[in-house]
Amino acid sequence: MPAGIDPRLLEILVCPLTKEPLRYDAGAQELISDAARLAYPIRDGIPIMLVDEARNLDEPTAKAKR
């Protein structure tokens, strides 16, 4: 499976909480919801769109929330 995210997916994905568009951070492999202050990880090209697995942008040093 290619590491990059499918560009078609990027077009249709929104934040599951706010339904707002996401910013794609290709370096960090994250989809960022500025409104929800959450970053959703992309693993092996698969976006993990779960609030439980998202990184809180206001706790930049903390590990992903469990």
Place this chain on the structure above:
Amino acid sequence: MEEPFDRRAVRRHRDRAAATLGGHDFLLRAAVERLAERVAESGRRFPSVLVLGAAGGLLRDAVQPHADAVVEADLSFGMLRGPGVVASEELLPFAPGAFDLIVSALVLHWVNDLPGALVQARRSLRPDGMFLASMLGGETLRELRAALLSGESESRGGASPRVSPFVDVRDAGALLQRTGFARPVADVETIDVTYADPLRLMAELRGMGETNALRDRPRAFTPRSTLMAAAAAYRAHSGDAGGRIRATFQLVTLTGWAAAPRTPPEAPTEERPPAARLPRRLRPA
């Protein structure tokens, strides 16, 4: 609001089942077959399809001939087979009007807020987009429910919730309408299966990822005395002449349409009676 299901347990069960699904997919195959029939009956070609509940790729394979692009979504990473996302049916991460068809196999009966999930699915559809979902209905595992109840009250003098409250087919049809789908249809089919013994049934449920994920489920290990009493009760009430036990599964197939612009979703709910389809007797190897 008290949520009936522990979604983390649902996810764990699906993660675990992703590796074993192939040996325990008779129900999934039946569900996918019904969904594929309805996709074909629509006579349409769908540019963009969401498969909600990836079903180890079975549903993708079934809809691919009628679609240009298929995206899978599942609570479990391991269930995905093609392009897709890990997502919760309760919080869909898709833009309005992203899809022309949403098909879902055997995941919506584990959702806490079914009306909320249906509304989100509808919003993810283009106007006149099609929604198709197969979920387990109220008669599912009625023998097991009764046997556990009886086994537990005999051995411990009490009962705890062990089998999900599945949706009633009438409620499901009404719910589609209430959540804004046009021309809703709820279809029901009963599938009777036999097993050598109750433990084989439990192993099958585990293999499918369908074991108890109720929030109020007993967390302690179930005492052997309770299991033995339940197994005896199962055999006594639902054993057949050949020494096997019966298990009922009920598949509810929902069809609805996202309303076209300015078409109010007021078509009456059409419900085919349960007798419309003959029960099938399946006997897994």
